[in-house]
Amino acid sequence: MSRQPLHYxxxxxxxxxxxxxxxxxxxxxxxxxxxxxxxAKRAAQFPDGNEFxxxxxxxxxxxxxxxxxxxxxxxxxxxxLVRNGIQVHWAExxxxxxxxxxxxCEKHGAKRMxxxxxxxxxxxxxxxxxxxxxxxxxxxxxxxxxxxxxxxxPSHIIMPAIHKTKAQIARLFEEKIPGVAYTEDVDAxxxxxxxxxxxxFLEADIxxxxxNFAVAETGTLCLVxxxxxxxxxxxxxKVHVAIxxxxxxxxxxxxxxxxxxxxxxxxxxxxxxxxxNIISRPRQPGEKDGPEEVHLVLLDNGRTQPFAxxxxxxxxxxxxxxxxxxxxxxxxxxxxxxYGTTYPGPIGEIIxxxxxxxxxxxxxxxxSSLCGACGDVCPVNIPIPDLLVRLRTxxxxxxxxxxxxxxxxxxxxxxxxxxxxxxxxxYGHPALxxxxxxxxxxxxxxxxxxxxxxxxxxxxLTPAPxxxxxxxxxxx
Amino acid sequence: MEPRQAPGRPTDVYFFATCVxxxxxxxxxxxxxxxxxxxxxxxxxxxDQTCCGQPAYTSGFHAEARQVARRQLDLFPEPWPxxxxxxxxxxxxxxxxxxxxxxxxxxxxxxxxLSGRIYEFTEFLVHVLGYEPKDxxxxxxVVLHTSCSARREMGAHVTGRALLDKLDGVTVAQQDHEAExxxxxxxxxxxxxxxxxxxxxxxxxxLKATGxxxxxxxxxxxxxxxxxxxxxxxxxxGRRQLSLPGEHIASFLxxxxxxxx
Ligand code: SF4
Numbered sequence: 001m002s003r004q005p006l007h008y009x010x011x012x013x014x015x016x017x018x019x020x021x022x023x024x025x026x027x028x029x030x031x032x033x034x035x036x037x038x039x040a041k042r043a044a045q046f047p048d049g050n051e052f053x054x055x056x057x058x059x060x061x062x063x064x065x066x067x068x069x070x071x072x073x074x075x076x077x078x079x080x081l082v083r084n085g086i087q088v089h090w091a092e093x094x095x096x097x098x099x100x101x102x103x104x105c106e107k108h109g110a111k112r113m114x115x116x117x118x119x120x121x122x123x124x125x126x127x128x129x130x131x132x133x134x135x136x137x138x139x140x141x142x143x144x145x146x147x148x149x150x151x152x153x154p155s156h157i158i159m160p161a162i163h164k165t166k167a168q169i170a171r172l173f174e175e176k177i178p179g180v181a182y183t184e185d186v187d188a189x190x191x192x193x194x195x196x197x198x199x200x201f202l203e204a205d206i207x208x209x210x211x212n213f214a215v216a217e218t219g220t221l222c223l224v225x226x227x228x229x230x231x232x233x234x235x236x237x238k239v240h241v242a243i244x245x246x247x248x249x250x251x252x253x254x255x256x257x258x259x260x261x262x263x264x265x266x267x268x269x270x271x272x273x274x275x276x277n278i279i280s281r282p283r284q285p286g287e288k289d290g291p292e293e294v295h296l297v298l299l300d301n302g303r304t305q306p307f308a309x310x311x312x313x314x315x316x317x318x319x320x321x322x323x324x325x326x327x328x329x330x331x332x333x334x335x336x337x338x339y340g341t342t343y344p345g346p347i348g349e350i351i352x353x354x355x356x357x358x359x360x361x362x363x364x365x366x367x368s369s370l371c372g373a374c375g376d377v378c379p380v381n382i383p384i385p386d387l388l389v390r391l392r393t394x395x396x397x398x399x400x401x402x403x404x405x406x407x408x409x410x411x412x413x414x415x416x417x418x419x420x421x422x423x424x425x426x427y428g429h430p431a432l433x434x435x436x437x438x439x440x441x442x443x444x445x446x447x448x449x450x451x452x453x454x455x456x457x458x459x460x461l462t463p464a465p466x467x468x469x470x471x472x473x474x475x476x
Numbered sequence: 477m478e479p480r481q482a483p484g485r486p487t488d489v490y491f492f493a494t495c496v497x498x499x500x501x502x503x504x505x506x507x508x509x510x511x512x513x514x515x516x517x518x519x520x521x522x523x524d525q526t527c528c529g530q531p532a533y534t535s536g537f538h539a540e541a542r543q544v545a546r547r548q549l550d551l552f553p554e555p556w557p558x559x560x561x562x563x564x565x566x567x568x569x570x571x572x573x574x575x576x577x578x579x580x581x582x583x584x585x586x587x588x589x590l591s592g593r594i595y596e597f598t599e600f601l602v603h604v605l606g607y608e609p610k611d612x613x614x615x616x617x618v619v620l621h622t623s624c625s626a627r628r629e630m631g632a633h634v635t636g637r638a639l640l641d642k643l644d645g646v647t648v649a650q651q652d653h654e655a656e657x658x659x660x661x662x663x664x665x666x667x668x669x670x671x672x673x674x675x676x677x678x679x680x681x682x683l684k685a686t687g688x689x690x691x692x693x694x695x696x697x698x699x700x701x702x703x704x705x706x707x708x709x710x711x712x713x714g715r716r717q718l719s720l721p722g723e724h725i726a727s728f729l730x731x732x733x734x735x736x737x
Contacts, residue, residue: 330675365536367664367671369661370625370661373657392535392536395536421540424539426526428547429547430525430547441499454666454669458704463499464503466502467502472506
């Protein structure tokens with residue numbers, strides 16, 4: 001089942017890419033400023049720690065409950081969607097998902113597509129597949145539109161173009177949109193984007209969107225957004241295709257309000273977003289608007305792997321709010337592109353190994369100081385640091401033929417394992433430890449002055465000439 | 477975090493020094509013991525202690541971590557509190573040991589019993605001893621850095637701060653991004669040296685910007701990282717004097733309050 005990533009930035013260059021970013025003063029300042037802003041907005045939404053705790057316990061329970069019943073809920077969702085007149089498609093791989101969507105385009109002779117923001121469509125790299133099939137797929141979320149003009153991928157799951165400056169966007173618009181003069185006025189830039197996109201909405205013959213929650217008991221698709229482009233993409237063209245991961249299903253409509261509140265407050269620090277779309281069926285006879293046909297594509301792409309493991313299943317609780325990246329000191333220092341995956345930051349580190357396999361993502365589980373900031377703010381209480389530790393055990397252990405995770409053992413090194421075994425032998429035997437630590441302290445002048453990784457920016461680590469146990473003896 | 481009180485004022489405690497303090501910061505351990513003794517507590521140092529196992533645990537080498545952790549379970553036979561002068565090691569023993577031995581009923585029982593007796597050093601001073609330090613030195617300004625696991629698992633930022641606030645002559649400076657990680661993270665600093673370097677660079681800059689005379693911390697892992705980087709900067713820039721000295725909060729408290737006797 002191993003699959004070549006499509007156009008993904010190869011994850012093997014993680015270290016080089018992150019190095020380039022941390023050495024760029026300008027990027028360091030701009031990421032820091034952006035994350036400070038987002039953290040402050042979120043903090044203002046949760047002035048009461050107890051309220052946050054109880055709400056997130058509820059969010060966690062709802063998501064856990066949905067995952068525990070996942071197969072049954074998916075069946076129920078499908079039945080209710082079909083009853084509502086929404087067509088359901090199942091895709092195991094990105095290729096399959098792309099084929100399904102393009103087949104729908106073909107059936108309708110659709111050549112012009114407007115897209116609402118969808119990270120799953122990024123995950124399957126739909127835009128490349130569309131281009132190859134001669135379908136013009138236009139991103140209509142302002143951030144995504146900017147990136148499409150620039151030929152880049154999102155660097156954040158909520159604010160996809162957060163790495164771009166005003167000046168860069170001004171230059172891009174001037175270059176790529178005919179008749180546009182250079183301006184750094186944000187309102188003017190937005191107006192320019194809107195003008196272009198309005199026209200695209202009118203011409204489009206198909207719309208694509210993501211889904212935030214798919215409600216099983218009613219067969220309802222919920223879409224959260226701020227720009228109105230989601231509403232236009234899902235209502236103006238005569239065909240609407242929604243795509244989402246199989247984990248986005250929730251059991252009941254009454255589960256939406258708490259999750260929605262957690263999502264908008266955690267993501268953008270908003271009480272509620274400007275738009276909240278509830279899609280329940282295609283246009284009915286006599287109705288004046290809405291698409292004539294609605295489809296939902298449910299994508300697996302490796303999600304069944306964490307689902308099958310009780311601990312790793314918690315990864316799928318995620319509601320994609322992005323708070324973990326905003327609060328992550330690693331993300332703040334390296335930005336989203338360094339990760340080389342569709343989902344960056346802490347959530348990217350725990351989900352990408354399942355989507356892409358551990359060979360392609362071997363560097364990610366260790367790219368965390370385990371400071372715990374992500375787990376603290378996660379609105380559905382995913383123990384991200386614990387899951388990172390678990391994935392480390394999977395990456396570094398000796399490859400084993402009946403491994404449950406794709407790419408288990410990808411980071412295995414006999415040498416590294418031998419070092420840890422030696423460490424355990426010493427620290428697991430007090431007598432050996434006494435000899436070892438005595439030698440290390442008495443021979444501390446032998447400590448190398450260059451210690452890989454450490455001394456590039458620090459003075460060497462040197463054992464003290466007397467250990468605490470020696471000092472205690474002298475004291476008595 | 478709910479403060480825990482030990483039943484009554486203990487006369488005896490165990491001291492689990494941690495491998496970092498035993499080998500790299502022995503003075504900090506000694507000062508912590510002196511302070512406890514000055515407060516009338518008899519301190520027992522089990523000679524067979526080595527390391528809580530955290531380095532291997534967070535690195536993903538769990539069989540090795542368990543092998544080492546298991547040896548620490550037998551060190552504390554009396555029902556005394558176990559004082560740990562490092563928040564992350566205390567967190568490991570208190571929060572991770574029980575589930576770590578989930579598959580071994582005997583060890584698990586031991587780990588659970590031990591977990592309830594683990595106290596981070598400043599937590600023990602504040603909540604168990606009700607320690608009221610009397611400042612005996614002149615005015616100074618310091619800045620407090622709390623390790624991430626000490627903050628999240630032990631609430632040590634509150635207790636550390638409470639102790640410093642009781643010292644009349646001490647002003648505690650407020651650094652930017654106080655709760656942000658210093659970039660140590662055990663083997664993280666070795667596996668991702670460039671990212672770790674960027675994090676400690678920002679941390680040291682924020683600490684220095686306060687104009688504090690020194691940084692005080694209850695976690696020697698962070699101190700190794702922060703002080704190591706500050707000293708490296710001094711060396712790069714040809715300074716003879718340390719631009720950011722620092723020490724364990726035990727040493728600082730002991731000195732401010734008139735030494736061991
Ligand atoms: S892991 Fe948690 S914090 Fe991160 S995006 Fe998902 S829900 Fe948000």
